[in-house]
Amino acid sequence: MPRRGAPPEVNAGSMADIAFLLLIFFLVTTTIETDAGLDRMLPPIDENVVDPPIIKQKNIFTVNINKNGQLLVEDELAEIKDLKEKAIAFLDNGGAASGTEDYCNYCKGKRDEASSDNPTKAIISLKNDRETKYNVYITVQNEIVAAYNELRNREALRLYKRNFTDMEAEYLNPETSDEAKEVLKDRVKNIQDLFPQKFSEAETSSGK
Amino acid sequence: MSKFNKKKDSAVPAVNTASLPDIVFMLLFFFMTVTVMKDTSVKVQNELPKASEIKKLEKKDRIITIYVGSPTEEYQKVFGTEAKIQLNDKFSNPSEVGPYILAERAKKSEDLQNFLTTSLKVDKNANMGIISDIKEELRKVNALKINYTTYEGNAFENLNR
Numbered sequence: 001m002p003r004r005g006a007p008p009e010v011n012a013g014s015m016a017d018i019a020f021l022l023l024i025f026f027l028v029t030t031t032i033e034t035d036a037g038l039d040r041m042l043p044p045i046d047e048n049v050v051d052p053p054i055i056k057q058k059n060i061f062t063v064n065i066n067k068n069g070q071l072l073v074e075d076e077l078a079e080i081k082d083l084k085e086k087a088i089a090f091l092d093n094g095g096a097a098s099g100t101e102d103y104c105n106y107c108k109g110k111r112d113e114a115s116s117d118n119p120t121k122a123i124i125s126l127k128n129d130r131e132t133k134y135n136v137y138i139t140v141q142n143e144i145v146a147a148y149n150e151l152r153n154r155e156a157l158r159l160y161k162r163n164f165t166d167m168e169a170e171y172l173n174p175e176t177s178d179e180a181k182e183v184l185k186d187r188v189k190n191i192q193d194l195f196p197q198k199f200s201e202a203e204t205s206s207g208k
Numbered sequence: 209m210s211k212f213n214k215k216k217d218s219a220v221p222a223v224n225t226a227s228l229p230d231i232v233f234m235l236l237f238f239f240m241t242v243t244v245m246k247d248t249s250v251k252v253q254n255e256l257p258k259a260s261e262i263k264k265l266e267k268k269d270r271i272i273t274i275y276v277g278s279p280t281e282e283y284q285k286v287f288g289t290e291a292k293i294q295l296n297d298k299f300s301n302p303s304e305v306g307p308y309i310l311a312e313r314a315k316k317s318e319d320l321q322n323f324l325t326t327s328l329k330v331d332k333n334a335n336m337g338i339i340s341d342i343k344e345e346l347r348k349v350n351a352l353k354i355n356y357t358t359y360e361g362n363a364f365e366n367l368n369r
Contacts, residue, residue, distance in 0.1 A: 015229035023236040035265040037327065037357035042347050069367070081364065130337030134330050135257040135366035137339075138356060142363040145261040174266055 038141055043200075059116050061090045061124045065140060067131035080139055087147035090115055091122050091195060106155060106194065119151070123198045144199065151195045156187070164191050252277035252294050257332040258361030265355055270324050272312045272351075274305065276338060277331030291334040293342065302341035306349045313351070325353045332366060 063083070064072035071078045073086055093115040094107025102118045109115075116122035124144055128137055149165055156164035170176050171184040254277050265271055275294040279287040283299075292299045295308045313321055326346060330339060346354065 013225065016225065016232055019229050019232035019236055023232055023239065026236065026239045035268070035271075035327075035357070036262040036360060037265065037355045038259055038261065039263050039325075039353070039355050042343055042352040042354060044350065044352060045347050080367065128336050130335060130340065132336040133332070134334045134336060134339065135332035137336055138257040138259055138332075138358060139363040139366050141356065142259040142261050149261055169263070172263065172266055 038138070038145060040141075040199075055123060056117070056121075058095070058114055059121045059123055061087065061116070061122065063124065063126045063140065063144075065126075065128040065132045065136060067129040069133060069136040071140070080136075080143060083140065083143045084147045084150070087124065087144055088150060090124075091119050091147060092151055093122075094118060106158075108154075119195045120193070123200055125200045127201070145197075148195055148197055152191050155194050156191050159190070160187055164188070167191075248294075248297055250275055250280075250294065251283055251297070251299070252279055252292060253331050253333075254329055255332055256329060256357060256359050257363075257366045259356075259358040259363050260361065262358060262360055263355075265325065265327060265357070269316070270320055271327050271355075272309060272324055273327045273329060273357075274308075274342065275329050276334050276342070278333070291331065291338050293338065302338065302345055305342055305345040309346065309349050309351045323353075324351065325355050326351050327355045327357045329357045 062072075062074055066072070071080055071083065073083060078086065089109060092107050092109035094104035094109050094111050094117070095113050095115050096102035096104065096117040102121060104118045107119065126140065126144070152164035156162055156167060160167070167184055168188055171181060171188050176184070252275050254275055276291055277294075278284075278289045278291050279299070287299055293302060293305065294300070295304060300308070309326065313324060316324065328339070328342065343354070346352070
């Protein structure tokens with residue numbers, strides 16, 4: 001065969017091998033980051049408090065988890081899937097009579113005298129056993145946060161026509177501009193004040 | 209007619225693999241951008257539970273991570289199967305959590321030291337006892353902001369099993 005005029009092509013066959021090598025290197029040395037979760041604040045250790053403040057029993061919503069993952073909500077056995085509904089009913093109750101100081105004008109609950117007076121007074125108390133499994137605990141935490149988020153979303157939609165969770169995510173996002181943050185800060189704060197997360201975790205019991 | 213004859217006698221042409229490197233490079237860049245380098249090797253089983261109401265941990269330089277879980281198989285002979293705390297590269301007691309947090313906090317630049325979050329990466333099968341001990345230690349050193357790191361998903365899937 002006669003030779004052609006064009007120069008011979010560079011053999012690029014091994015390029016794929018080199019790229020594969022790099023690819024495999026990155027595959028084994030890296031992990032996809034799981035950088036999301038449930039945020040919580042722990043209570044500070046305060047030695048000055050002598051008497052704990054007196055809280056009316058009706059303003060406390062007790063959740064007990066035993067070591068088998070069973071739930072005792074307000075002294076009654078309950079399923080985890082009903083927990084969110086019960087927490088919402090409790091938080092949104094607004095039991096204080098209209099005209100009194102604690103009256104809640106945005107609550108849509110049953111206004112039951114025997115349940116919480118006002119969302120700002122309502123406390124959820126969570127207690128667990130030392131042998132409670134972590135996944136049950138997280139599910140319970142998740143449901144309680146979901147109850148708060150649902151109520152906050154409802155108020156945010158009413159006041160600002162936006163979901164609270166969206167607003168909060170945008171506020172926390174470092175890419176949001178400062179002016180937008182300024183506006184969001186007040187709104188997020190406002191909604192948080194309507195339904196503050198008052199969430200108490202007792203020391204775990206080691207009993208049976 | 210000779211036009212057609214020419215084609216017939218040539219052998220099957222080789223598949224052109226010139227675009228293969230491009231495809232692989234594309235994959236490579238994808239993995240390079242979505243992943244971060246592992247800084248510690250996790251010596252505990254660490255399957256996180258799922259939760260739906262999660263918030264993202266935005267700034268990576270403000271996070272201290274604590275791993276909890278039962279040791280992986282190669283360490284089980286020495287350390288047993290009970291859930292352990294892993295700080296940096298070694299198994300630790302709950303009492304070592306406080307000093308670890310203080311040491312990590314001292315490593316961060318001063319303006320960040322008040323905004324640190326402790327990320328608890330806990331295996332879903334761990335017991336709450338060890339978590340309570342950690343929380344108690346964190347309260348002692350005033351590291352109050354914590355994050356139960358989870359996967360995104362339906363929380364009820366945790367309960368099957």
